[in-house]
Amino acid sequence: MKKIFAYPRALTQKRTHYCPGCTHGIIHRLVAEAIDDLDIQERTIGIAPVGCAVLAYDYFDLDFQEAAHGRAPAVATGIKRVHPEAIVFSYQGDGDLASIGMAEIIHAAARGEKITVIFVNNTVYGMTGGQMAPTTLPGQKTTTSPYGRDTATVGYPIRVCELLATLDGPAYLARVSVHDPAHIVRAGKAIRQAFAMQMAGKGFSLVEVLSSCPTNWGMTPVQALSWIKEKMIPYYPLGVFRAPEEVTGDDV
Amino acid sequence: MERVMMKGNEALAEGAIRAGCRFFFGYPITPQNEIPEYMARRLPEVGGVFLQAESEVSAINMVYGAGGAGARVLTSSSGPGISLKLEGISYIAGAQVPCVIVNVARGGPGLGGLTPSQADYFQATKGGGHGDYRLLVYAPGNAQEMVDLMGLAFDKAEEYRNPVMILTDAIMGQMMEPVVLPPLRTVTAEQPWATTGKQGRKKPNLINSLGIVGEELERINIELQAKYDRMAAAEARYEADGTAEADLIVVAYGTSSRVARSAIARLRQEGKKVGLFRPVTLWPFPQAVLASLAADGKRFLVVEMSAGQLVEDVILAVNDRAKVSFFGKLNGTVPTVREVYDRIRSLLPEGGEG
Numbered sequence: 001m002k003k004i005f006a007y008p009r010a011l012t013q014k015r016t017h018y019c020p021g022c023t024h025g026i027i028h029r030l031v032a033e034a035i036d037d038l039d040i041q042e043r044t045i046g047i048a049p050v051g052c053a054v055l056a057y058d059y060f061d062l063d064f065q066e067a068a069h070g071r072a073p074a075v076a077t078g079i080k081r082v083h084p085e086a087i088v089f090s091y092q093g094d095g096d097l098a099s100i101g102m103a104e105i106i107h108a109a110a111r112g113e114k115i116t117v118i119f120v121n122n123t124v125y126g127m128t129g130g131q132m133a134p135t136t137l138p139g140q141k142t143t144t145s146p147y148g149r150d151t152a153t154v155g156y157p158i159r160v161c162e163l164l165a166t167l168d169g170p171a172y173l174a175r176v177s178v179h180d181p182a183h184i185v186r187a188g189k190a191i192r193q194a195f196a197m198q199m200a201g202k203g204f205s206l207v208e209v210l211s212s213c214p215t216n217w218g219m220t221p222v223q224a225l226s227w228i229k230e231k232m233i234p235y236y237p238l239g240v241f242r243a244p245e246e247v248t249g250d251d252v
Numbered sequence: 253m254e255r256v257m258m259k260g261n262e263a264l265a266e267g268a269i270r271a272g273c274r275f276f277f278g279y280p281i282t283p284q285n286e287i288p289e290y291m292a293r294r295l296p297e298v299g300g301v302f303l304q305a306e307s308e309v310s311a312i313n314m315v316y317g318a319g320g321a322g323a324r325v326l327t328s329s330s331g332p333g334i335s336l337k338l339e340g341i342s343y344i345a346g347a348q349v350p351c352v353i354v355n356v357a358r359g360g361p362g363l364g365g366l367t368p369s370q371a372d373y374f375q376a377t378k379g380g381g382h383g384d385y386r387l388l389v390y391a392p393g394n395a396q397e398m399v400d401l402m403g404l405a406f407d408k409a410e411e412y413r414n415p416v417m418i419l420t421d422a423i424m425g426q427m428m429e430p431v432v433l434p435p436l437r438t439v440t441a442e443q444p445w446a447t448t449g450k451q452g453r454k455k456p457n458l459i460n461s462l463g464i465v466g467e468e469l470e471r472i473n474i475e476l477q478a479k480y481d482r483m484a485a486a487e488a489r490y491e492a493d494g495t496a497e498a499d500l501i502v503v504a505y506g507t508s509s510r511v512a513r514s515a516i517a518r519l520r521q522e523g524k525k526v527g528l529f530r531p532v533t534l535w536p537f538p539q540a541v542l543a544s545l546a547a548d549g550k551r552f553l554v555v556e557m558s559a560g561q562l563v564e565d566v567i568l569a570v571n572d573r574a575k576v577s578f579f580g581k582l583n584g585t586v587p588t589v590r591e592v593y594d595r596i597r598s599l600l601p602e603g604g605e606g
Contacts (some may be wrong), residue, residue, distance in 0.1 A: 043449035045321070057458050065320045066460040068343050071313040074305065078317025078325070081274060081301045082441055086449045104313070107306035212393040 008032035010041045012061045021214040023178045024052060024120065028059055030184070031091070035062070036193040044087040046156025047072040051093035052126040052193055070085060073108035076115040087198055095125040098134040100160050101213050104118065105164070105206075112169035112203040116194045119160060119206055121236065122213040125140040130216030134158045137176020137235055142216070155169075157235065161208050165241040171203035173242040177210040179228040190240075193247060210236055254433045255446040261286035261328075261425040263442030264354055264418065265294065266324045267402030272439035273352070274300030275325040277314035279307060279333060282366050283422040284356035285379040287328040298436070304335060312340030312353075316410035319344065320459035324354075324406050325440055328354035330468070331372050332363065334380075341415055342381030346461025350409035353387075354401065354418045356425040367584030368507055373561035376419045377535040383474060386480045388416040390486060391505040391535040395429035396550040399533070412483055414444070419534060421557070423507045423586060439585030476501035488539070489532035494520070495545055496590075500599055503542070503566050504555040505531050507586055511553050515592035520601075526596055534562070539569040546574035553577045553599060555592055557584075 108149035462467030
């Protein structure tokens, strides 16, 4: 009988520390499935962020380096330049990538650095207890925007894919969501595409994944998934923002 | 062996190439620009990679990535840039990643100036970044040592899996001197602990400084401290010139040691017994030798281009067994031979032989 579902080889069996209902686990699995599918486990090197995914190296059965907050794209650059044949990816949250690490991500993208970035956007600093992030929506309450994000005083959220799409360096930029099974399948395809781009030496690839944080949003897991669909997607539209001609938006 | 005239900064860069360094990540800052400029020309000739980073912060994190991936990697900067790199240096030390960092020091604090200074001694030897970590710190005394200590720095970085700093200054970096270059060494990035992709290994390699679970952090720190103890026991280097017979010993490194040497030569012509003690490693500090000289009844004069940083290590080493005097320059200028001569003279008893 043909096996149609199995535990990904690129994941360890270790139980994760993620909160109930958090979608990091799903995204880890999609990354691992892409690595398995492309048969690159033995030459893939990951870079873990500072944030909720700080222990990602415990969950992936891959060589890993743990980066300082926001610095993963620079660390990835150093590794990739030493081992150009390796597949190098960073896994970063919104505070890490779009706030303290904004210089690193923009310049890695501008250089067309041949790395893949999995950017998990859940609109809050999860690990530190739900503070306001660069992607926190207008009016959204967090522990450091207790009255709701006031755009008059703290400005507006940053749309990372759109921002990076102004550069010539990126080969592939896509925003996906994991709030329901159909979107999870599409997210998996985009992640696979991003790694395939790197394998083909096309340049910088990034997939932004809209992700839930029931704990810090103060919602049930189900409510949190609905909130992605109803609140996040209107502000952060899904789609492919950059791709070579042979890759169509249908892949997302 | 080739003998050539080189600027100190270029000697450092070529020394790195000869030692098998094939990766450089850096950011422009005066007075070290000759290093990245030299590397930008030279690394492609030997199949290496030069990359100008978007910031000092990114440069040091590229170094962390490349060093963790097993390569011999160099970065260079000057004080304000080194300050920015300290976050990365702490991570590199914590994760036990080998690399070499050059500081061609200029005057501070803040934006300071472009003139030579030795006021980054504390930053180099006492941490600078967060946590209990140590760098092996070399202070070359001439262009030849810039080449030789660079080779040693890469070997020691790998041997101890520890970042190594070369601390020099604007004068040493800009001054031309003849150097004899060693042959080009070929080294590979193949380290058993490096991130390469698993490549068939059963267990993944992890480069990490996080110790968040249970007593993991204590275990990491105990391991680091044991390594620093081994380094302190084995790696102290110094030059002692006429210290055994001296009544007064001048302690100085880098540029100020060169000025001191000229002043001492004049005093010796006058029959004075003055020695020079030049630490070549600023960490580990050659403490035991100074302690034993202090026990022999010597007195000391520390000459440095700072408000007094090296002098603290000398006082600690001497530990009240001898008198330690200090002569420092603060304005980014180099002390003159006459100034140092006069200062030594004032500390010696009249009549010369005392």
